[in-house]
Amino acid sequence: MIQGFRKLFQSRIGVVLTLGFVALIALAFASADITGGSFGGIGGGERVATVGDQRISTSTYRETLNGAFERARQDNPQLTMQEFLDSGARDGVLDNMVERMAVYAFALDNDLRIGDSLIGSELKDIPAFQGPDGKFSQEMYKAALQQRGISEKLLREDLEQGLAARMTLIPAQIGTAMPEKIAQQYARLLNETRHGSVALIPSAVFAKDVKVTDAILQKYLADNRARYLLPExxxxxxxxxxxxxxGDVQATDAEIAARYAADRALYIGKEARRVTQLVLPTEAAAKAVLAEMADPSRMAAVASSKGLATTQVTGDDRGDLAAKTSPAVTQAVYATAQGRIAGPVRGPLGWYLLRVDAITRTNDRPLSAVRDQIAAAVTxxxxxxxxxxxxxxxxxxxxxxxxxxxxxxxxxxxxxxxxxxxxxxxxxxxxxxxxxxxxxxxxxxxxxxxxxxxxxxxxxxxxxxxxxxxxxxxPAAPPPLAQIKPYLERDYRLQEGSKQAEVAADKVLAAILKGKSPAEAMKLIANAVPPVDEVNTSRQALMGSGRPVPPALALMFTMAKGSTKKLEAPSNLGWLIVDLDDIETKAIPANDPMVMATRRQLGPQIGGELGEQLTQAIIADVGVKRNDTAIKAVVDQLTGNR
CATH class of the missing domain: 3.10.50 (Chitinase A; domain 3)
Incomplete structure (x- = not known):
């Protein structure tokens, strides 16, 4: 349902760009190994798709496939590019890119623009670009981009597209809710109880009569080589x-003195100030509140009486405080004595009143005071x-x-x-x-x-x-036959026994469809088989068990009343006959807590569906043309087939 909508937010440059439904959260540089460079000489042109007026280039498609492949290899190191592409990545990755580009093209067509300042603010929130102090670091930023071979232009384009997608799609999901009648029907399904039976026809009861020779096992091993493969x-x-x-490496006096001079700003005394601030919308409102503060210590109480709240801000020096507020606010604070109130002064959020709570001054540190510290660093x-x-x-x-x-x-x-x-x-x-x-x-x-x-x-x-x-x-290869012969014989016998078990299952199923009960039909099997298991369980009990739902019960809860089906057990263990006699559905009043819980649980899915429908409508509106020749050329180059 909303899986396709979620895929839209996958980054096209191999890094993970998570938008969520509220905000752009992070950019992680830990999952792909992408190198830059051109991708010329591809047959069929230099684009794999045209989305509206936007193009998806062959190089971008290749980089995205490489990034997705490297992430997949983290879970499966033995995965090859050919296996990855055959699993659906060839089309799936391009579909994701098309969806993302389509929404971006739609946003541009409707005059939605993402400013550089907004992109910059998102960059500052990305952990990979932050230094040890948690702040944006230009050095970390450049190093992360260089490590992944990603240009700043490409990264900013990626962020721009993601933000445009968020601003376009999220409004379609706000305020969505599941109608009460639909929630009531879903709640009734949760409380539904099914009555029937499950019978197992084990492969093992037929396996003992299966003929086995070394030649047969050799062929079986050849046919199932991947199953017994020992990894490389x-x-x-x-x-x-x-x-x-x-050897002995030490900092010299000259080196220590030079470092002290280069870092002189670190050792100059500072004046830090801690303030309590109150922000009001107008200067008149700020002056009115200030008039009630004969005692500066009552700032919080006066603010609370008006439904407002104060906050504390600490500036290590003038520059630090200016970065957190504004130069005008900082000038007013540093011109005010401890315990007094500065302002009203205009700042970025309105008109500020600021009480100076504490002033901490540090003196200049001479070379003699920091010599050992510098010597250790230089050494x-x-x-x-x-x-x-x-x-x-x-x-x-x-x-x-x-x-x-x-x-x-x-x-x-x-x-x-x-x-x-x-x-x-x-x-x-x-x-x-x-x-x-x-x-x-x-x-x-x-x-x-x-x-x-x-x-x-x-x-x-x-x-x-x-x-x-x-x-x-x-190299990866199966072990010698003699080493795994007991396991091969067991698996081969179960495989052949499963074929005979299926014949028996068809016989039992036919008998049930002619009117026999499952227990009577199972007596038609000459071999000894387990008794029929009666099933009387509710959907809610299955979901609340905390364990995976057995395949037979999962099938039973999709069947029509009075129907019977056969189901293959996993790993050639046999065949199951699933018979559903009755479906008991109890009425649930509209005010039942289960109805409200269902609305809360499934409500977000409505928003997801609307987002998915909007995405598909946008794709149809902007138009998409795929270049199959270029797509094939990219795939061929990645798999070495050209």
């Missing part, structure tokens, strides 16, 4: 280069730089043809080899868990060929570097 595993050869061998930086220089030399040696062992020896590092590992980092069999540094580079190691050149990467904390190369690679 490989060892990783690695060595850690850390600060060992760097740490010099050691980090020295380690970085060692890593650069190691990388240079590797690029020059040196082996992992040769480079490790030159830097006094020990070469180690992991036990066989799976792509997700888990040890194969009873092997030992890998070092954390190896886990960090494991995806890269699994992308390398056996005997490939060693690579180097930094540790998570930047305090070491790891040299790594693939060791022994064992």
């Amino acid at each position: 595993r490989r060892t990783v050869r690695y060595a850690i280069i850390d600060s060992t061998g760097i 740490a930086e010099k050691r980090t730089q020295a380690l970085s220089d060692r890593a650069a030399k190691a990388e240079e040696d590797l690029n020059g043809g040196a082996t992992l062992a040769e480079v490790a020896k030159a830097f006094g590092a020990e070469v180690k080899t992991t036990s066989p590992l799976l792509a997700n980092g888990a040890p194969f069999g009873n092997g030992a868990a890998p070092d954390a540094a190896v886990l960090r580079v494991l995806s890269a190691a699994f992308a390398m060929e056996e005997g490939g050149d060693a690579q180097i990467a930094a540790s998570a904390d930047g305090k070491a570097y790891i040299l790594f190369a693939p060791g022994k690679i064992t």
Whole structure:
């Protein structure tokens, strides 16, 4: 139902852009590995679809498919691009992009514009762009974009489209509610009780008579190879280069003095102020309230008597307070003594009254007071730089043809080899868990060929570097027949037994349809089978059990009264005969709490349906043309078929 509407908000650049129904929440740079660059030479033109006057380029489509593929591989590291595309991603990803672009084109056609300031405010709220202090960091912003190969222009376009979609679609969902009569009918269904029976015809009762030979098992294994496949595993050869061998590195007096001079602003004394503020809509209202505050300590009480509330604001210095309020407000606050009220003064939200609650002054800190602190910081930086220089030399040696062992020896590092590992980092069999540094580079190691050149990467904390190369690679393959013969024989017998069980199920079903009871019909089976299970349960009991609903009961609650159906049990375990005798539905008054609960639970779905219908109407209105030749060319290049 609303799944398609939710898909609209998936970002087209491989990062997750969650709009929700209220606000743009976050942008996460942790789920895709996207590289920039052109995508020329694609047959069929440079666009895969035209949506209104907007185009979806082949490069954008490729990047989005790559991003979605990398996210899928986090859950299934063995997934190939071909399998991913065959699962529906080829069309599903493009459908999502078309929906998003269509709403954006519709917004533009109806003169909806997203200003740079709004985009900027959204950027500031994205955690990936915030520094340790929780504030927007230009350095973090640039680093995150560079890491993912995403241009600022592309990111801003992505945010613009998402905001346009939100502003277009959300109004269609506000205030929606499920009608009481419909909610009452749904509530009656929840209270419905079904009476019938379920009979099981197990494959096992026929499996014992199935003929089995090694030749049959060989063919069965070949036909079901993927089921018994052992995943690819490989060892990783690695060595850690850390600060060992760097020697004694210390900050010099000259370096300390230079750093102190460069960071002089950090050591200048500051005057912090904590204020309590009250914001009113007009200057006249602010003056009237101020006239009632003969005692500044009564600010909160006076505000409360008028249905208003005060808030506290702390500024570490003039600049900090100005950023939180305005320059005019800051000037008034710093011109007022402690305990007094500043204002009225106009600010960004109205007219401000501000009581100066506390003034905290700090003196200038001379070099002698912070020398040890600066020395420690400079020394740490010099050691980090020295380690970085060692890593650069190691990388240079590797690029020059040196082996992992040769480079490790030159830097006094020990070469180690992991036990066989799976792509997700888990040890194969009873092997030992890998070092954390190896886990960090494991995806890269699994992308390398056996005997490939060693690579180097930094540790998570930047305090070491790891040299790594693939060791022994064992391709994915089933184990030898002798090793799994008992399991093959069991599974083959169940498979063939299931075929005979289905024949028996058809016989039982035919007998029931001719008037026999399920218990009487089951007696037609020569083999010993379990007794028929009587079922008397309500839909509410199933939903409230907290456990998955058994397939037979799920089927029973979709059947018509007096009907009988057969159902295959999972894993070739047999066949089920589901018989529904009666449906008991009790009347529920309109004021029943279940009706209200149903309205609350299903009400949001109405909004979702309206959003989905609006989206489809927009797509029909703006028009969509797909370039199948270009789509195929992108897919072929991703799968290596061109």
